[in-house]
Amino acid sequence: MRRFWGHLMAFLLLTAVVYMAFLLLLILVRPNGHPLLPDTGDYYKEFGKNTWAGHREFDPRTAYDVVIIGSSHAYRGYDPHIFQEHGHRAFNLGSTAQTPLNTYFLIRDLLDSSNAPLLILDAYEGMMASSGLESISDLALNQAHIKPVLGMAWALRDIRAINVVAYGLVYQHLGTASPAPDYKGLGFSSRTDSTATPAPPPKGPASLSPQQRHYMAKIVELCREKGIRLVVASHYGRRNKRGTFHVPLATFVDSMLRGTDIPYLDYNSVAGIGDHDWFCDANHLNYTGARIFTEQLVDTLETLGYLPRKPISSRP
Amino acid sequence: MLFNSFEFICIFFPLVTGLYFVLPHRWRWLLLLVASCWFYMAFVPVYILILAFTILVDYFAGIWIEGSEGRRRKLLLTASILANTGVLAFFKYYHFLNENLGALVEGLGFAYNVPDLGIILPIGLSFHTFQSLSYTIEVYRGHQKAERHPGLFALYVMFYPQLVAGPIERPANLLNQINATVPGTGMRSGFDAQRVIEGLRQMLWGFFKKLVIADRCAVVVDQVYGAPGQYGSLSIALATYLFAVQIYCDFSGYTDIARGAARVMGFNLMVNFRTPYRSTSISEFWKRWHISLSSWFRDYLYIPLGGNRVVKWRWYWNLMIVFLVSGLWHGADWTYVIWGGLHGGYLVLAIICAPLLARFTKGIGLDRLPRLKHALNVFITIQLVSFAWIFFRADSVHDSFTLVQRLFVQVPLDISKLIEQLPRGAFGVTLIMTGLFILIDPLYDAWTLKEKRLPRGLAGELAYALLLALIILFGYFGSASFIYFQF
Numbered sequence: 001m002r003r004f005w006g007h008l009m010a011f012l013l014l015t016a017v018v019y020m021a022f023l024l025l026l027i028l029v030r031p032n033g034h035p036l037l038p039d040t041g042d043y044y045k046e047f048g049k050n051t052w053a054g055h056r057e058f059d060p061r062t063a064y065d066v067v068i069i070g071s072s073h074a075y076r077g078y079d080p081h082i083f084q085e086h087g088h089r090a091f092n093l094g095s096t097a098q099t100p101l102n103t104y105f106l107i108r109d110l111l112d113s114s115n116a117p118l119l120i121l122d123a124y125e126g127m128m129a130s131s132g133l134e135s136i137s138d139l140a141l142n143q144a145h146i147k148p149v150l151g152m153a154w155a156l157r158d159i160r161a162i163n164v165v166a167y168g169l170v171y172q173h174l175g176t177a178s179p180a181p182d183y184k185g186l187g188f189s190s191r192t193d194s195t196a197t198p199a200p201p202p203k204g205p206a207s208l209s210p211q212q213r214h215y216m217a218k219i220v221e222l223c224r225e226k227g228i229r230l231v232v233a234s235h236y237g238r239r240n241k242r243g244t245f246h247v248p249l250a251t252f253v254d255s256m257l258r259g260t261d262i263p264y265l266d267y268n269s270v271a272g273i274g275d276h277d278w279f280c281d282a283n284h285l286n287y288t289g290a291r292i293f294t295e296q297l298v299d300t301l302e303t304l305g306y307l308p309r310k311p312i313s314s315r316p
Numbered sequence: 317m318l319f320n321s322f323e324f325i326c327i328f329f330p331l332v333t334g335l336y337f338v339l340p341h342r343w344r345w346l347l348l349l350v351a352s353c354w355f356y357m358a359f360v361p362v363y364i365l366i367l368a369f370t371i372l373v374d375y376f377a378g379i380w381i382e383g384s385e386g387r388r389r390k391l392l393l394t395a396s397i398l399a400n401t402g403v404l405a406f407f408k409y410y411h412f413l414n415e416n417l418g419a420l421v422e423g424l425g426f427a428y429n430v431p432d433l434g435i436i437l438p439i440g441l442s443f444h445t446f447q448s449l450s451y452t453i454e455v456y457r458g459h460q461k462a463e464r465h466p467g468l469f470a471l472y473v474m475f476y477p478q479l480v481a482g483p484i485e486r487p488a489n490l491l492n493q494i495n496a497t498v499p500g501t502g503m504r505s506g507f508d509a510q511r512v513i514e515g516l517r518q519m520l521w522g523f524f525k526k527l528v529i530a531d532r533c534a535v536v537v538d539q540v541y542g543a544p545g546q547y548g549s550l551s552i553a554l555a556t557y558l559f560a561v562q563i564y565c566d567f568s569g570y571t572d573i574a575r576g577a578a579r580v581m582g583f584n585l586m587v588n589f590r591t592p593y594r595s596t597s598i599s600e601f602w603k604r605w606h607i608s609l610s611s612w613f614r615d616y617l618y619i620p621l622g623g624n625r626v627v628k629w630r631w632y633w634n635l636m637i638v639f640l641v642s643g644l645w646h647g648a649d650w651t652y653v654i655w656g657g658l659h660g661g662y663l664v665l666a667i668i669c670a671p672l673l674a675r676f677t678k679g680i681g682l683d684r685l686p687r688l689k690h691a692l693n694v695f696i697t698i699q700l701v702s703f704a705w706i707f708f709r710a711d712s713v714h715d716s717f718t719l720v721q722r723l724f725v726q727v728p729l730d731i732s733k734l735i736e737q738l739p740r741g742a743f744g745v746t747l748i749m750t751g752l753f754i755l756i757d758p759l760y761d762a763w764t765l766k767e768k769r770l771p772r773g774l775a776g777e778l779a780y781a782l783l784l785a786l787i788i789l790f791g792y793f794g795s796a797s798f799i800y801f802q803f
Contacts, residue, residue, distance in 0.1 A: 007513060011777055011780065014781040015781040022785050038741075041739075041741050042739040157322040158793060159791065160791075
């Protein structure tokens with residue numbers, strides 16, 4: 001038996017060495033100036049751009065009044081500068097394709113009641129059907145903290161997480177990154193163009209994966225334990241992402257929050273949404289849309305007492 | 317439970333194997349039986365009742381057949397066959413028969429209102445039905461003693477490594493090992509580090525075939541076969557060859573994992589594949605492909621029909637019957653019937669044309685070039701088998717004929733449209749990995765089937781470490797099931 005275990009350990013060690021050698025080879029070989037590894041699978045993300053800029057700017061030691069978290073829906077839809085204009089220190093910790101699974105570990109390891117007394121979680125159908133692998137790939141490459149990435153990689157139970165974490169850890173020391181041109185600071189990115197594409201016909205209801213539902217519920221529990229006040233919100237949706245499509249998410253969030261004091265501020269289908277002028281693509285608000293939405297959100301949060309309404313004279 | 321799932325790799329397999337070696341020999345059957353139930357019930361729990369029915373029927377049938385003679389003995393065997401095939405027919409063929417009968421009756425101008433019951437096919441039904449049937453037939457023939465221990469018999473039908481996709485075992489091999497009549501194997505085996513390592517290595521090879529080759533090929537194949545009217549000759553040919561690789565790696569990969577998992581515990585399951593794409597004829601192909609099924613049909617259908625010891629037309633008839641039934645065994649659809657018919661047709665044609673071909677090869681002097689002749693035969697066999705796979709893989713008869721028509725008529729050789737529509741990296745990595753596999757597979761089979769082990773020491777370790785690294789780096793983890801589960 002001892003011989004077997006010794007053999008197994010030696011084999012695993014040898015595999016780790018062979019694996020790393022392969023990985024390095026696929027990173028260092030750059031036929032078009034880019035490493036070869038991302039061309040072997042569609043789940044590898046780019047080094048740099050929005051997450052890199054936002055998450056490297058984020059300082060967990062800073063006492064923010066409010067932190068926004070979620071996917072690109074969050075970092076393009078919620079403008080922290082509007083919060084600042086109202087006298088609230090804010091940061092947007094959204095990242096590409098971030099799902100509730102990823103969000104849970106970011107909150108667990110980076111946030112508490114001292115740096116995020118109020119947390120706004122963007123609930124978006126698009127991320128409720130994803131596994132979270134894409135986000136792990138993005139975060140492993142582009143943010144500086146390893147602990148949440150390892151946590152989410154283990155929780156995912158997907159062997160590809162090994163690749164994206166290994167690639168992220170190695171390549172962030174070898175590659176060169178630059179922020180996305182549309183990065184506006186405080187974790188917020190925004191485009192000024194308007195979409196020219198009409199919304200395609202409505203699809204069926206959005207699907208919500210059991211794992212992401214589970215992590216949504218865990219986020220609520222975690223925030224309660226950490227003393228973080230949580231607000232769940234959904235920003236404006238384009239015509240085809242309203243009504244039937246949005247119902248499963250709204251129903252789920254409502255039922256999940258029943259019995260808690262956490263509000264669900266659902267702006268998905270409010271009247272007067274400028275489908276053409278306020279969106280830059282099929283899902284994301286443009287600069288105008290984000291400003292209008294964030295103004296409305298801040299006003300609601302102040303009205304509900306989640307943020308103090310500060311006199312204009314005290315605002316920066 | 318899937319072999320390529322987290323639950324199997326990280327929980328089920330280590331737990332069951334660990335407990336197996338910790339428990340005293342007399343309790344191992346119970347552990348394996350409970351584990352097999354757990355494994356099976358991970359799919360559709362209630363379908364365990366179908367297995368229980370099969371086990372009960374054949375357990376008592378075996379004992380009663382052994383104790384009877386003459387007409388009664390035959391009657392009991394018939395009852396067992398009817399009960400087993402009845403379950404198979406109901407769950408697997410009800411929808412197919414109902415649909416076709418409905419079309420026929422309505423075509424004749426009558427109303428047809430028999431409802432479709434929306435039955436979900438129990439996983440691996442065809443496999444364990446055939447395995448259980450082989451037991452009663454062997455008892456009837458006097459080749460096998462009836463098993464008196466209901467637990468051991470249940471384990472023979474349900475042994476988890478080969479429960480859902482074979483190999484379809486015979487009682488002479490598996491039941492005797494479960495009964496520990498073969499010294500040093502099966503239930504009485506101790507922990508043998510070398511054997512455990514060899515079993516794990518075989519599993520690793522199976523995972524490589526499934527995750528790196530089969531599932532990657534599937535991405536390209538599904539793209540083309542999912543839109544048969546969109547692609548030209550080269551794309552269809554490429555997808556068809558890749559499907560030939562995919563189905564081989566998917567199914568033989570499953571078999572390797574099954575044989576490896578059983579080997580770890582000291583059980584030797586039968587060999588199911590012997591590099592089938594190196595066959596020089598269709599007849600040889602069926603001696604190398606899904607051996608446990610083709611030998612089942614040979615022993616329990618072809619030979620009882622008279623085999624080749626009958627007049628020629630009857631021999632051809634027997635071959636066609638066996639392959640049409642084999643087609644239907646694979647799936648309740650006309651595409652599978654056509655696939656089986658094609659293979660039967662190939663064999664009949666090969667027999668009819670054999671003298672002509674012999675004269676032709678002699679006439680052109682090919683006989684004097686045995687290597688070239690061998691290579692040509694392998695090439696032709698691959699083409700014939702691949703052509704038949706079109707019908708096996710297509711979603712409908714209409715799709716299969718569309719593909720065949722476009723394969724020969726729509727000749728643009730441009731595959732850029734196909735490459736564009738695939739996920740990033742899918743095409744290049746698939747071709748590289750498939751090429752690598754085509755090089756390695758014959759070597760691996762030579763090492764393992766001819767009892768020559770891989771080079772020992774660092775070279776052997778390095779080979780398997782490389783395999784595991786390739787699985788992690790290039791495995792395709794988006795697909796779930798094994799193709800043969802549906803049969």
